[in-house]
Amino acid sequence: MPHIDYYFATISPYAYLAGGRLEEIASKQGATITYKPLDIMALFARTGGTSPKDRHPSRQEYRAQDMIYQSKMLDMPLNLAPAYFPTNMAPSSYAIIAAQAAGGGDLGALTQSILRACWVEERDVAQDEVIRACLEAAGFDPALADTGLLAGAETYARNLEEAVSAGVFGSPFYITDGDVRFWGQDRLTYLDRHLAGAL
Template sequence: MAHIDYYLATISPWCYLAGNRLEEIAQRHGASVTYKPLDVLQLFDRTGGVRPANRHPSRMEYRGYELPRWASHLQMPINLKPAFWPVNMAPSSYAIISAQETGGDVGPLVQGFLRACWAEERDISDDQVIRDILGAAGFDPALADSGLFVGAETYGRNLEQAVEAGVFGVPFYIVRESGQRFWGQDRLDFLDRHLAGL
């Protein structure tokens, strides 16, 4: 059975636009997924990327074209200027890490945080919002308050593992068995083909 390491950031519009396609692909091929939320801004700093605030205006202008194109193509609502962005990624990431430790289905939780940021104008660094999203995804809302130390440790370790594995942006998918890497929600079809042996 294949295993996919999914490196993500809970404030990334590109992770949001991935929707539930990774989970559908994994289910189709009997693959498992480990969700690895990380601080994407630190990842940029460590791997030669540029934080959005420091990018050339032409790059940001193109981003403003591309995001709504993809959102329209995928039939997903998106707010290009969310009320709460950027926000501290750590609290929502800790919640994902804690939820994953319980063995539940983390995909809907991840999508819940991303949708809250990019389509619902909610502050995913707010404790009550985090509890609400945990509950809506079938997890104990109290996970927002527990496992903070382990969450912080794992969150930092995810960044180190990402750098070591050659990750430089999100969403980023690595198939452990083959070492094949796929960067971007627009590469999910290639991940699907790879798992199918094509």
């Protein structure tokens, strides 16, 4: 059975724009997914990237234009300047890590709910009540927001180290068996074809 390691940040607009396509591809191709939320700002610092706010104005302008085009192409609403961006990614990441360990709900739905809260719903995904609502909506016990914090912190830090070692430098980033890597939601078609043996 093929496997996908999915590296992403819970405040990444491009992870939001991936929607549920990763899960659809995995289902179609019989693949499993390990969700690996990480600190994208720390990843940038480790791999030669820069925070969006620190990029040259021309890069910032192009990023905004690209986000508009992609959201329109995908028919997904997107607020270019959400009220709570950037925010602390750790609490929402810990919740995803705890939910993955606990099982019983829909991890893809949880991830998208958190991303949508930031990029569409003007909610702060660092806040406990937002995380609890996302957990519950995806079929998980909202109390997971309060459990396994030490394990969540350890896994969150480990995800960053694994990402750097694996050649990850952005979000979303997908790595399949054999160290085949795909960066960006606009490469999900490539991932699909790779898993199908057509690429």
